[in-house]
Amino acid sequence: ETGVTQTPRHLVMGMTNKKSLKCEQHLGHNAMYWYKQSAKKPLELMFVYSLEERVENNSVPSRFSPECPNSSHLFLHLHTLQPEDSALYLCASSRDSGQSSYNSPLHFGNGTRLTVT
Amino acid sequence: AQSVTQLGSHVSVSEGALVLLRCNYSSSVPPYLFWYVQYPNQGLQLLLKYTTGATLVKGINGFEAEFKKSETSFHLTKPSAHMSDAAEYFCAVTRISSGSARQLTFGSGTQLTVLP
Numbered sequence: 455e456t457g458v459t460q461t462p463r464h465l466v467m468g469m470t471n472k473k474s475l476k477c478e479q480h481l482g483h484n485a486m487y488w489y490k491q492s493a494k495k496p497l498e499l500m501f502v503y504s505l506e507e508r509v510e511n512n513s514v515p516s517r518f519s520p521e522c523p524n525s526s527h528l529f530l531h532l533h534t535l536q537p538e539d540s541a542l543y544l545c546a547s548s549r550d551s552g553q554s555s556y557n558s559p560l561h562f563g564n565g566t567r568l569t570v571t
Numbered sequence: 572a573q574s575v576t577q578l579g580s581h582v583s584v585s586e587g588a589l590v591l592l593r594c595n596y597s598s599s600v601p602p603y604l605f606w607y608v609q610y611p612n613q614g615l616q617l618l619l620k621y622t623t624g625a626t627l628v629k630g631i632n633g634f635e636a637e638f639k640k641s642e643t644s645f646h647l648t649k650p651s652a653h654m655s656d657a658a659e660y661f662c663a664v665t666r667i668s669s670g671s672a673r674q675l676t677f678g679s680g681t682q683l684t685v686l687p
Contacts, residue, residue, distance in 0.1 A: 458614070494580070497615075497661070497677040544614050559605060560675065562614030 457481045460545050460563035467535065468571055475530040475566045477545030485550030486528040487560065488520060491542040503528060504550050535570045542567050573598040575662050575678035583684040590634075590649040592681045594662030597643065604645040605663040605675070606636055615661060621645065632656070657685045 458479045467473050479486065488500040502510035503522040517539075519531040528545055546560040578593040596602055603622050607615040619630025626638040632655075636647045645662060662678040 460614075494679065496575075496679045499675075546614070559617045559620060560607075560615070562616070564612065564614045 458545060458547055458561050458563035460543075460566050462566060463564065464567045464569075466569045466571060467532070469535055469537075471535075472531070472533040474532065475543055475545075475568075477528040477530075477563055479526055479528075479545075479547040479561070479563075481547055481561055483547035483549050483561070484525050485548050486522060486525070487546040487548075488528070488530050489544040489546060491544055491565070497544070501530075532568075535568075537570050540568055540570045573602065573664050573674075573676050575664050575676055577660075577662050577678035577681050579681055580679065581682045581684065583686055584652045585686045586654055587651050590647070590652045590656065590683065592647040592660050592662075592683065594636075594645045594647065594678060595643055596645060596662070596664045598664055602664045604636075604638060605665075606630065606634070606645075606647050607661045607663060607677075609659045609661065609680075611658070618647070618660070652683075652685045654685050654687065657683055659683070 461476045465473060485504040487502050490498045490500055499512050500514045501508060501520040506522050506525055517534050521529040542565045544565045545563045548560050574597045576595045582592060584590055605620045606618040608618050609615045618634050619628045619636055621628045621638045627635060629635045634647055634649045636645050638645050647660060659680045659682050661680045663675050665675045
């Protein structure tokens with residue numbers, strides 16, 4: 455039990471499908487993150503929510519749409535994806551006050567392995 | 572701006588041998604530094620962190636790292652490798668001025684293989 459749970463663990467979808475990734479944290483954190491992990495590349499921060507408000511969007515294509523209905527849940531809605539979007543998508547959470555949050559590092563889920571065909 | 576360079580995308584050691592994973596950072600302001608580990612089919616887990624104070628930092632599973640400002644390095648070591656240490660290791664840096672995980676920059680990772 456990592457404290458951050460992601461579902462599904464694996465997802466295969468066609469380019470015309472619509473699907474959603476779900477993340478839930480039970481750590482009482484107030485910030486949640488989506489990262490993309492591709493082979494041989496550094497982790498890419500996609501979105502950050504702090505206190506349920508999106509505070510970061512790193513030039514992510516609009517075919518990825520995040521949703522944070524409350525501080526414990528985070529979704530990533532997917533539509534019209536491309537094969538190059540195949541990757542491991544990691545959710546993370548932290549206690550984030552914007553500053554001095556170094557004592558609250560990121561807690562990651564186990565990820566969703568996405569394959570776009 | 573800040574960046575992290577991990578020298579060697581793959582490192583192999585024999586069981587019982589010293590583990591040394593290299594990390595160099597670039598930051599225009601004093602950094603916070605982290606090492607994360609990723610076991611197969613899992614997310615990243617914090618191994619250790621340097622914020623302020625003692626430059627030699629001890630983490631979980633017998634790992635430690637030393638912050639060397641003059642060398643802009645934060646290398647990860649373990650005296651004796653165990654088979655269970657086989658995983659991918661990520662160095663990360665963030666700015667003291669923000670301290671926020673939002674500003675965390677990760678290296679490309681080093682895959683550690685432990686040979687019997």
